[in-house]
Amino acid sequence: MDCRVALCQMRPQLGVIDSNLKAHHAWLDQSIAAGAQLAVFPELSLTGYFLRDLTQEIAMRLDDPRILELIARSHVCSIVFGLVEESSDHRFYNSVVFAEDGKILQVHRKVHLPDYGIFEEGRYFAAGKHFLPVESKLGRFGLLICEDAWHMSSSWIHFLNGVDALLVPVASPARGIDTDEPEMSSQKSWRTLADAQALFFQTWVLRCNRVGFEDGTMFWGGSSVTSPFGATVAEAHAEEEDLLVYHLTSEPLKRARIQTPLLRDAKPELVRVHLARLLEDPDALRVCEP
Amino acid sequence: MSKLPPPPGCNVALTERVLVRFLREETQRIGMTHAVLGLSGGIDSALVVELAVRALGAENVLAVAMPYRESHPDSLRLAQDSAAHAQVQLEVADITPMADGYLANNPDLQDTSLAAVRLRRGNIFSRLRMTTLYDRSAQNHALVFGTSNKTELMLGYGTQHGDMASGINPIGDLYKSQVVALSRHLGVPSAIIERPPSADLWAGQTDEDELGFAYDAIDALLFRLIDRRQSRDSLLAEGFAANFIDSISERVRINQYKRLPPLIAKVAARTVNLDYRYARDWGT
Numbered sequence: 001m002d003c004r005v006a007l008c009q010m011r012p013q014l015g016v017i018d019s020n021l022k023a024h025h026a027w028l029d030q031s032i033a034a035g036a037q038l039a040v041f042p043e044l045s046l047t048g049y050f051l052r053d054l055t056q057e058i059a060m061r062l063d064d065p066r067i068l069e070l071i072a073r074s075h076v077c078s079i080v081f082g083l084v085e086e087s088s089d090h091r092f093y094n095s096v097v098f099a100e101d102g103k104i105l106q107v108h109r110k111v112h113l114p115d116y117g118i119f120e121e122g123r124y125f126a127a128g129k130h131f132l133p134v135e136s137k138l139g140r141f142g143l144l145i146c147e148d149a150w151h152m153s154s155s156w157i158h159f160l161n162g163v164d165a166l167l168v169p170v171a172s173p174a175r176g177i178d179t180d181e182p183e184m185s186s187q188k189s190w191r192t193l194a195d196a197q198a199l200f201f202q203t204w205v206l207r208c209n210r211v212g213f214e215d216g217t218m219f220w221g222g223s224s225v226t227s228p229f230g231a232t233v234a235e236a237h238a239e240e241e242d243l244l245v246y247h248l249t250s251e252p253l254k255r256a257r258i259q260t261p262l263l264r265d266a267k268p269e270l271v272r273v274h275l276a277r278l279l280e281d282p283d284a285l286r287v288c289e290p
Numbered sequence: 291m292s293k294l295p296p297p298p299g300c301n302v303a304l305t306e307r308v309l310v311r312f313l314r315e316e317t318q319r320i321g322m323t324h325a326v327l328g329l330s331g332g333i334d335s336a337l338v339v340e341l342a343v344r345a346l347g348a349e350n351v352l353a354v355a356m357p358y359r360e361s362h363p364d365s366l367r368l369a370q371d372s373a374a375h376a377q378v379q380l381e382v383a384d385i386t387p388m389a390d391g392y393l394a395n396n397p398d399l400q401d402t403s404l405a406a407v408r409l410r411r412g413n414i415f416s417r418l419r420m421t422t423l424y425d426r427s428a429q430n431h432a433l434v435f436g437t438s439n440k441t442e443l444m445l446g447y448g449t450q451h452g453d454m455a456s457g458i459n460p461i462g463d464l465y466k467s468q469v470v471a472l473s474r475h476l477g478v479p480s481a482i483i484e485r486p487p488s489a490d491l492w493a494g495q496t497d498e499d500e501l502g503f504a505y506d507a508i509d510a511l512l513f514r515l516i517d518r519r520q521s522r523d524s525l526l527a528e529g530f531a532a533n534f535i536d537s538i539s540e541r542v543r544i545n546q547y548k549r550l551p552p553l554i555a556k557v558a559a560r561t562v563n564l565d566y567r568y569a570r571d572w573g574t
Contacts, residue, residue: 014571052567177305178298178468178513213315215569216458218308239311 001139001164001253006036006077007223007244009236011212014048015058021046021066024081025073027243032077034245038138041081042210042219043110043146043171044094050214051084055124059086062097062104074099078136080143082169084125085109091126096143096169098134106134108143112151118173118217121147133161139248142203146170149207155197160268164253165204166197172209174220174239183238187220191232199230202256202263204248211241228256295528297467297509298517302475305468306341309460313345316458317433319574324432328419328453329353329380330490331368333473333482334461335437339376340476341460342435348377352430356419359386365490371479381426385418392418402492412491416452424455433457441466441505444512445538446545447497453489454548465509503534511538 008027012020024041031039043049047058060067060083070081078100085095085107093109109128113121131154134141142158142165149155149168158166176185183191190207198205205226210219223236225246236244257263317325325342329335342351353376355369366382373380392414393399399414401407427434436456438448440463448454461469466487473483487497487505498504511530514520515538520528525535551563560566 013574014569015573050569050571052569054568054572174308177301177308178517180299180301182301182304184304213312213319214571216312216316218311239307 001248001250003037003138004035004245004247005038005040005165005206005225006031006034007206007208007225007236007246008039008041008045009209009211009221009223009240009242009244010041010045011219011241012042012045012048012210014214015051015054016048017046017058017060017066020048021070024070024079028073028077028079030243031245034243036077036245038078038080038136040167040206040208041079041169042208042223043082043096043169044084045082045169045210047082047084048214049171049210049219050217051124052120055084055092056086059084059092061086061088062107067097071097071099071104072102075102078105078138080167080169082145087126092124093128094121094125094145095128096145098136098141098143098167100136100138105136106132106143108132108145110145110148111154112147114147119147131157131161133158133163139164139250142166144168146172149193149197152197152200155201155203159201159203159263160266162263163203164250165206165248166201168194168205168207170207170209171219174218183222184220187222187238190222191224194224194226195230195232198226198228200262202228202253202260204228204253206246206248211239228253293529294507295510295514297506298465298513300464300468300471302472305464305472306344306475309341309472310344313341313435313458313460316571317346319571320433322431322433324350324352324430325435326352326354326423326426326430326432327435327437328423329355329369329372330437331355331365331372331482332485332487332490333469333478334439336368336372336375336478336482337469337473337476338435338437338460339372339378340473340478343376343378350432351376351378352426352432353378353380354423354426355380355382356385356422357382358384358389358415360493361490362488362493364485368479368482368485372482375477375479383422383426385415385422388418388421389415408492412489413449413452415491416449416489420452420455427457435460436462438462439464439466439469441509441512443549444516444542444545445501445508446541446548447501448548450548465513466505467509503538507534508538511535512542515539515542 080098082096085093095109098106111128113125115122140163142163174184194205208223209221211221222238225234227233234246236242353373357366423434434457436459439461442448488495
C-alpha cells in the first residue's frame with residue numbers, strides 16, 4: 001500500500017442531490033489537485049442525513065446516470081461516496097460505493113442501522129449483510145459506515161480479511177457539552193473507538209465525518225487518520241469543511257504486525273466453535289432474546 | 291436536600307462555537323441575514339443577543355425592549371445595558387397601550403390580588419410581546435431568535451405562543467445553570483447575571499419563588515432525570531427528596547403539550563408530523 005488519500009469533509013445539502021453532486025465534483029477536483037489517488041466522502045454524502053420521508057424520494061439505482069457520471073471520474077482518483085441505494089426489488093439501503101477505473105468495485109450496504117436516540121435508520125433502511133474487502137489497485141480496504149464501526153465484529157471480519165485500511169464514512173452528530181472536556185462526548189468516543197480499532201486490528205483507520213447542521217443538530221467533522229499503532233496521526237478541522245490529505249504506506253502496517261503479530265496469531269476457528277455453541281444453546285442466547 | 295449533587299457543567303468555549311454556528315447556519319440557509327429578539331433585562335435574552343451578534347454581526351441584530359407600565363424599571367435599564375454591551379440597536383416598544391386596551395375591555399382582569407388574574411395578565415403581556423416581535427420580523431425580514439432555556443421548557447415555565455414562540459432557539463438545550471456559565475464567559479453585564487431571575491410579569495415576581503425550588507437544585511435533578519435517564523431510586527440515593535423528584539417529574543409530564551405542535555386528528559393516510567415526516571431543513 002502506497003497511496004495518498006483525501007478525506008472530503010463536506011457539508012451536504014439535505015435532499016438536494018444535484019447540488020451535492022456538483023460539490024462532489026468540486027471536492028474531487030481539489031483532491032486530485034492535492035495529489036490524492038483516493039477521495040473519501042462522508043456517509044450519505046450525496047443526500048444529507050436526516051432524510052426521513054425523503055429517503056425513498058431521493059434514492060438512486062446504481063445505474064442512475066448521475067452516479068455513472070461520478071463513477072466515470074474514478075479513472076484519475078478512486079472514489080468512496082454515500083447515497084441512498086434503491087435495489088431492483090425496491091429496498092432502500094444506506095450505502096457507500098467504492099469506484100475505481102470507471103467501475104464500481106464494491107457497494108457496502110450499512111449493516112448496523114442505528115434506531116435509537118436521534119437516529120431512526122431502522123425505520124427507513126434495509127440492512128446490509130456483508131463485510132467484504134475491496135481489492136483496489138491502491139490496497140485492500142474494509143468499508144464500514146458509521147454505526148458499523150461501533151460493533152467490533154465488523155472490524156474483526158475486515159481484520160481477518162487482511163485489510164490495510166478501514167475506510168469509515170460517518171455522519172456523527174455533536175452532543176455532550178456538560179463537562180469541562182475540551183471536546184464533545186461524541187467526539188471523544190469516536191477518537192477512542194478509532195484508536196482502539198487501529199490498535200486491535202493493526203490497520204489504518206480513516207474516518208470521514210461531515211459538517212453542517214440539520215434541524216439544529218451539528219455534525220462535528222474532525223475527520224481523522226489513525227495509524228496501525230493506534231495513534232491519531234492527522235485530523236481535519238472540527239466543525240468546518242476541510243480537505244485532509246494523508247499518505248498511507250505499508251511500512252507502519254508491517255512494523256505493527258511484526259511488533260505484535262495479532263493477525264498471525266488470531267484464532268478465528270476457536271471463535272467459530274464458541275459462536276456455534278452459543279447459537280445452538282438457547283440458554284446461552286438469553287442475552288439476545290426476551 | 292442539604293448535600294445535593296451539582297447542576298450540569300458546561301464547556302463554555304465549545305458551546306459558544308456550536309451555538310454561534312447554529313444561529314448563523316440555520317438563519318442563512320433560509321436566505322435570511324437578520325435577527326430580531328426581545329431583550330427583557332434578564333440573563334436568557336442577554337445571552338442570546340451576545341450569541342446573535344457573534345453569529346450575524348451587530349448591525350444585523352435588532353433588539354426590542356417591550357416594557358409595560360408596571361414592569362420593574364430595572365428591567366428596561368438592564369436591557370439597555372445588555373444592548374450597549376452587545377452593541378446592537380435597541381428599540382423600546384411600550385406595550386402599555388395595547389395591553390391596557392385589552393384589559394379595559396375585560397374587567398375581570400383588574401383584580402391583581404388573584405393569582406389566576408396575575409397569570410392571565412402575564413400571558414397577555416407575553417403574547418403582546420410575541421406579536422410585536424413577529425411584526426418586527428416581517429418588517430425587517432428578520433428571524434425571531436428564541437430565549438427559552440431548557441429548564442423553562444422542561445418545566446413548562448413559559449407562555450405558549452408568547453415567550454416560547456420563536457423561529458430558532460439557541461439556548462433551548464441549556465439548563466439555567468449552563469446559561470449562567472455561558473453568560474459569564476461571554477461577558478454579559480454582571481448586574482444581569484446576578485439579578486434574581488424573573489419573568490417580571492407582576493411586581494416582586496421571581497422564578498424561584500414561583501417554582502418553589504432553587505434553579506441549581508432543579509437543574510441538578512432535571513439533568514439526571516432527562517439527560518442521564520437516571521431512575522427514581524438512584525436519585526433518592528443521591529440525596530434528592532422524594533417529593534421534589536415527584537413534583538418536578540409531574541410538572542415535566544403535564545407540560546409536554548407546550549413543547550409540541552397541536553394534536554391533529556388523524557383521518558388520512560399521511561398526517562402532518564405523524565407519518566408525513568420531513569426535516570424542517572429539507573431542501574437546504
